[in-house]
Amino acid sequence: QAMRWGILGAAKIAREHLAPAIQQAAGHEFAALATGSDDKAAPFRALRGDIRVHATYEALLADPDIDAVYIPLPNHLHVAWSLKALAAGKHVLCEKPLALRAEEIDALIAARDASGRLCAEGFMxxxxxxxxxxxxxxxxxxxxxxxxxxxxxxxxxxxxxxxxxxxxxxxxxxxxxxxxxxxxxxxxxxxxxxxxxxxxxxxxxxxxxxx
Structure with a gap:
């Protein structure tokens, strides 16, 4: 069964690089996007017509069919949404920097260990x-x-x-x-x-x- 990915937000890096890469990777599937904008969702639908588009990040994290999330949000939002994703039982691939302070990394490590999920920083x-x-x-x-x-x-x-x-x-x-x-x-x-x-x-x- 393929790893089913959701993306929080319609960032350029997600649109031009990560979503296409997920689609091309064996054993992975771009399945859902969280954005409140139909215009921003359109290029992602062009890539895969049957993706689920959730109006909020919370709704995507609550989607039981999503296994992992990619987080390309602004830097100051990385920790909060990574923690929420781990708490929701999702694997996390977050853009760098994963955190802005060392103690935030400690919190992410604890959340990762408690969830049994993977939390990775997107350094190519x-x-x-x-x-x-x-x-x-x-x-x-x-x-x-x-x-x-x-x-x-x-x-x-x-x-x-x-x-x-x-x-x-x-x-x-x-x-x-x-x-x-x-x-x-x-x-x-x-x-x-x-x-x-x-x-x-x-x-x-x-x-x-x-x-």
Missing amino acids: VCHHPQWLHVRQMLRDGAIGSLRHVDAAFAFNNPDPGNIRNRPETGGGAIYDIGVYPCITTRFATGAEPLRLEAELERENGVDVVAR
Whole structure:
């Protein structure tokens, strides 16, 4: 029996990437969407005409035919809806960052363990063939002994109204893209940091540059 997926919200990443990927994955089925907008639901119906469209997130979580949910909501909503999904007995794949504070991760771990369900953070790096190959090369010593990693990720986003630049929605450079150099380095090397140092430049209450 296929794993039946529901998606909370009609985010672009869900519409253009995750919903099609679920449909193409063997043993998985895109079965339901939660959105109050018929217009936003239309592209998803074009992908699969018989999906259930629930008007609220709560209604989707109450759907007994849904096994797992994908959560592409704004950062500040990730923890609350992941906890609700686990409490409803659903497996969870949540966009990064899974949480904004360390203690929230502790709550998610406890909820995951209590539910017996999986709760995963959506980092494609950990499953991408490119980075699996890099990790194997490092393990095999293909480039010798690794001494230093210099990683960067940047793009221009000057709009203060953009969701990535608003503190109330969990915006900021580290949460949005700074996590990628961190997870990629940890994943590829299999090592954890011994010491952390940080330098931030802030505008409008969020970090716009992080080193």
